[in-house]
Amino acid sequence: MTLFFLIAAALTIVGTAAAMSLRNPIHCILSLTLGLVGLAVLYLQLGAQFVGFTQVLVYVGAVAILAVFAIMMTRSAGSPQQPAFSRSWLSGSAVAVVVFAVLAWAISSALPSTKIVPPQPAVSVNQIGDALMHKFALPLEIIGLLLTAALIGAVIVAMPERRETP
């Protein structure tokens, strides 16, 4: 429980909480981004540089921008008119509390009585690259093929339809 952990945790919790409670969808996305950055800081603190930087690169650089664009293209970005709480907030929060209680009970009962501290693995970027290129080469290729197909599909969807000349 160092100071850095507390800061990162506070960043994550405040960001995600604000993402749920703010009214303006753009504000929600921006605060969600803050939460994701907090997660990246947590990864970095655990020594996972690659995961942490990829988190920032993918979520801040791509996902947040994509979400922002989607909102801007589809609706006017003003504040919504309906009230902040929906009418079923009581039952909803009751369900959430029950789910949380069940999960917490399951996790706490599954914990071993003696604390096992696993040796901290030192994963460098080189090892991740080696694993991707040797052990997981086939899954990587399949994912690459799938993404390329998706990309081509997106281009075809976005292409202007050619009118047949009479």
Next chain:
Amino acid sequence: MIVPDTVDQIFVLSKHWLLGYVPTALQPIVSAILSVAPVLVVFPLLFAITTVLERKGLGRIQNRYGPNRVGPYGFSQPIADGIKSLTKEDIVPRSADQVVHLLAPLLLVMAAFLAYAVLPIGRNMVLTNLNAGVLFFFAVGSMVELAVFMAGWSSRSKYSLLGAMRAVAQMISYEVPLVLASIVVIMASGSLSTVAIVNLQASYTSIWPHWFIFTPWGFTGFVLFMIAATAESNRSPFDLPEGESEIIAGYYIEYSGFKFALFFLGEYLGMFATSGLAITLFLGGWAAPFSFLTWIPSYIWFFAKLLALICVFIWIRGTLPRLRMDQLMGLAWKFMLPMTLLNIFTAGVWHFMPSGFTRWLVCTSLLIVPCLLLSRGLKQRKKLQIRTYRFAE
């Protein structure tokens, strides 16, 4: 060689000397401050110098004088500009989103400064030698897009929103060739650490350095990287986001006073940082260009290369006209992307072929022939002809 070594390491040595006077408990934080403070001073100063150089250089190119009133030859102009922007009224539109409007320039400058954490500006002079340094650089660079969007959206102005949309679309498109162009260096050096990449290039065969630019794939990678870097930093000829004739000033149209200056600063800092990365990846970082010039301190070489690249940026800005939006996207996706992929393939071929003249021939033709074919193919569809202009007499 003892005296030159001391001169080369003078900043590192003086930092250690200063740290000796600090109690042990405070040493980590004082060390961090001593490392960060010079970066926070030197690069904004470089920004100030660059603004004068750019205005004077553009003036020469366009056959006029440029600033020549403040100080000798107008070189104190940035001081006057700084005082002006500090004392100007800070106007925030009434309908603007106050919080986001305030945060956008701060985030932009913060992201721009963070990128300097992994740039080695001299021997043993890097803030953090990260295992995944290049990845960190691009991760931080992607935060700039969010800042640009925040600025454009929070102003609640159609012009700034359009400018932000253009800027974000352009930056996302050119980030792909930027990253792909730098992958060849990562392949060749087998490391994502900027320090390791520079160390690999800092050796010599007789007098010639081992810079990556002196290989076919390195040269192609450097050219592609610089084109993408120009687009990433929204500079001419890719300055559509701030096209004055269409959308006035783009995403920072509703900013005034010091916030506007912060945008300017962030933009130039981003340009310096990407140039610095280009130097680190392709131009040997702080390494001297010839083995008999190693007595000149390493940081001087870094800043000399940086200034040279800045001059190229200014020269390009004064020379080329602005692209159209479809030309911009076409260049990124139809030309840059295939060329970067081909460049990665060529770097692989280069790695596995025995060194010699054949390797040079094969790799160069692997790059030049498709480049020519691609540009021919792209040109064929368009009816290019000499334009005739008619002016009102």
